Amino acid sequence: MLGIGQLSAETGTKVPTIRYYEDIGLLPEPERTVGNQRRYGQQQVDRLRFIRHCRDMGFPLADVRALLDLSDDPERSCASADTIARHQLQEVERRLASLASLRQELCRMIDQCAGGTVADCRVIESLADHAHCIADRHTTPAPTEQHVEPTRRDPA
Amino acid sequence: MLGIGQLSAETGTKVPTIRYYEDIGLLPEPERTVGNQRRYGQQQVDRLRFIRHCRDMGFPLADVRALLDLSDDPERSCASADTIARHQLQEVERRLASLASLRQELCRMIDQCAGGTVADCRVIESLADHAHCIADRHTTPAPTEQHVEPTRRDPA
DNA sequence: CCTTGAACCTCTAGTTACTGGAGATCCCAT
DNA sequence: ATGGGATCTCCAGTAACTAGAGGTTCAAGG
Ligand SMILES: [Zn+2]
Ligand SMILES: [Zn+2]
Ligand SMILES: [Zn+2]
Ligand SMILES: [Zn+2]
Numbered sequence: 406m407l408g409i410g411q412l413s414a415e416t417g418t419k420v421p422t423i424r425y426y427e428d429i430g431l432l433p434e435p436e437r438t439v440g441n442q443r444r445y446g447q448q449q450v451d452r453l454r455f456i457r458h459c460r461d462m463g464f465p466l467a468d469v470r471a472l473l474d475l476s477d478d479p480e481r482s483c484a485s486a487d488t489i490a491r492h493q494l495q496e497v498e499r500r501l502a503s504l505a506s507l508r509q510e511l512c513r514m515i516d517q518c519a520g521g522t523v524a525d526c527r528v529i530e531s532l533a534d535h536a537h538c539i540a541d542r543h544t545t546p547a548p549t550e551q552h553v554e555p556t557r558r559d560p561a
Numbered sequence: 562m563l564g565i566g567q568l569s570a571e572t573g574t575k576v577p578t579i580r581y582y583e584d585i586g587l588l589p590e591p592e593r594t595v596g597n598q599r600r601y602g603q604q605q606v607d608r609l610r611f612i613r614h615c616r617d618m619g620f621p622l623a624d625v626r627a628l629l630d631l632s633d634d635p636e637r638s639c640a641s642a643d644t645i646a647r648h649q650l651q652e653v654e655r656r657l658a659s660l661a662s663l664r665q666e667l668c669r670m671i672d673q674c675a676g677g678t679v680a681d682c683r684v685i686e687s688l689a690d691h692a693h694c695i696a697d698r699h700t701t702p703a704p705t706e707q708h709v710e711p712t713r714r715d716p717a
Numbered sequence: 718c719c720t721t722g723a724a725c726c727t728c729t730a731g732t733t734a735c736t737g738g739a740g741a742t743c744c745c746a747t
Numbered sequence: 748a749t750g751g752g753a754t755c756t757c758c759a760g761t762a763a764c765t766a767g768a769g770g771t772t773c774a775a776g777g
Contacts, residue, residue, distance in 0.1 A: 408773090410724060420725090421765060429763095440772045442725055455689050461699040462688070463663055466763070476685050483682030487674055490684045494667040497660050504657045507619055511650040518643055526639030528646045529632050532618070533611050543617040564744095566753060576754085577736060585734095596743045598754055622734070719777085726771065732764085742755065747748100 406436070406444040416453045423453065431456055431470060464493055503544045510538050562592070562600040572609045579609065587612055587626060620649055659700045666694050 413420045426432045432452060435443045455476065459469040468489050475486050510531075517527035531537045569576045582588045588608060591599045611632065615625040624645050631642050666687075673683035687693045 408724075419765075422763085424727095425764060438772085440725085442772070451689070454691075458691050459688055460763090461691075462666065472685070472688060475679050476689065479678060479680035481679050483674065483677060483679045483685060486679065486682055486684045487671060487676070490667060490671050494664065494671060497664050497667060501657065501660045501664065504653055504660065508650065508653050508657065510618065511646060511653060515643060515646050515650060518639065520643070521639060522635060523631050523637050523639045523642065524635035526642055528642045529628065529639060532615055532628060533607070533632065535610075535614050535617075564753075575736075578734085580756095581735060594743085596754085597756095598743070616734090721776090722774100724771100724773075727769095729766100729768085731766080733762095736761080737759085739758090740756095742753100744753075745751100747750090 406446060407450070409443045409445070412445045412450060412453065415450055416457055418453060418457055426453070426456065429466070431466070431473065462493070463497060464489070468493065499544075506540045507543060510540065510543070513539070562602060563606070565599045565601070568601045568606060568609065571606055572613055574609060574613055582609070582612060585622070587622070587629065618649070619653060620645070624649065655700075662696050663699060666696065666699070669695070 407415065409420055409423055412418070412423060418426075423432065427434060432449060435445050435449060438444060452473070455473065456469055459472060460466075464472070471489060472486060475481060475483070514528050514531045514537075517531075519525075519527075523529055535542075563571065565576055565579055568574070568579060579588065583590060588605060591601050591605060594600060608629070611629065612625055615628060616622075620628070627645060628642060631637060631639070670684050670687040670693075673687070675681075675683075679685055691698075
């Protein structure tokens with residue numbers, strides 16, 4: 406049986422995050438010691454690994470929840486799991502397209518600026534007027550994810 | 562002079578968002594009618610357009626704020642504007658790379674599943690164990706943005 | 718057996734960039 | 748004068764965590 410800190414180390418998940426997953430019902434309430442501390446078994450380790458892997462692949466928690474439900478009973482058809490994955494793929498492709506076009510605009514913007522004062526800056530000018538852009542509109546990537554510095558992950 | 566609803570229509574920004582930008586100091590407090598309603602002039606329209614365009618290009622509000630400050634005095638050197646833009650470009654490229662690798666994993670995952678029960682599903686299996694992945698780790702895109710359905714933008 | 722210090726507990730609040738609603742007020746046209 | 752849409756302020760909620768305060772528990776050393 407592992408304490409929460411060991412589970413954290415084992416899965417590369419921060420301790421408050423584990424408790425958060427428990428709060429929202431992604432992880433079942435674990436056993437407790439007499440002194441009220443959480444104790445986890447292998448099942449929980451696997452479940453948390455599954456969750457983290459899904460998150461790293463960009464699935465939103467709602468999808469992770471659905472995938473966990475599915476994986477909890479192996480007799481069911483996997484059709485909906487595949488559907489979720491295909492949706493996620495589409496989402497990733499949407500973001501890729503939008504980022505690619507964004508990259509182009511940013512490059513143009515930066516290339517055109519020769520330096521000097523703000524009055525002559527092509528970057529500022531381009532930002533002020535979308536008419537300078539190639540794309541007729543920019544679609545927001547709409548990520549639905551986290552906002553954390555990349556100071557994570559250190560798997561066992 | 563425009564009312565807030567007209568400014569909203571003019572710039573494709575929702576009314577509460579305009580008030581939010583005012584709250585956080587991105588838009589200056591506008592004039593008011595005797596009845597306390599906001600009235601905007603062309604300057605404000607331009608400023609809000611600038612903000613929205615920056616946001617659509619993926620700049621975080623902190624950067625938008627810095628860019629606005631710069632564009633407010635045209636005599637300064639544009640070096641820091643260019644630096645912000647180059648940072649943003651790097652960020653976009655980072656996300657592109659990470660999404661491309663994600664796309665690959667998702668494709669593999671989906672291709673390998675022949676359908677059937679969850680017990681045999683390659684999607685579930687791949688999610689359960691990162692060892693099935695090609696990439697040695699997935700880097701989170703770390704977006705710092707919004708979470709909204711794409712029900713926006715309808716420029717004048 | 719007792720002490721110490723790291724790990725753990727609960728609870729609250731903050732992050733980003735907005736969005737939505739309640740309940741009250743205003744503006745304008747008929 | 749009146750009706751209805753636009754606007755006002757304030758508060759709460761979204762995603763997915765993260766951080767901190769203030770108090771307990773565990774395990775090892777003496
Ligand atoms: Zn420049
Ligand atoms: Zn543009
Ligand atoms: Zn399958
Ligand atoms: Zn993986």
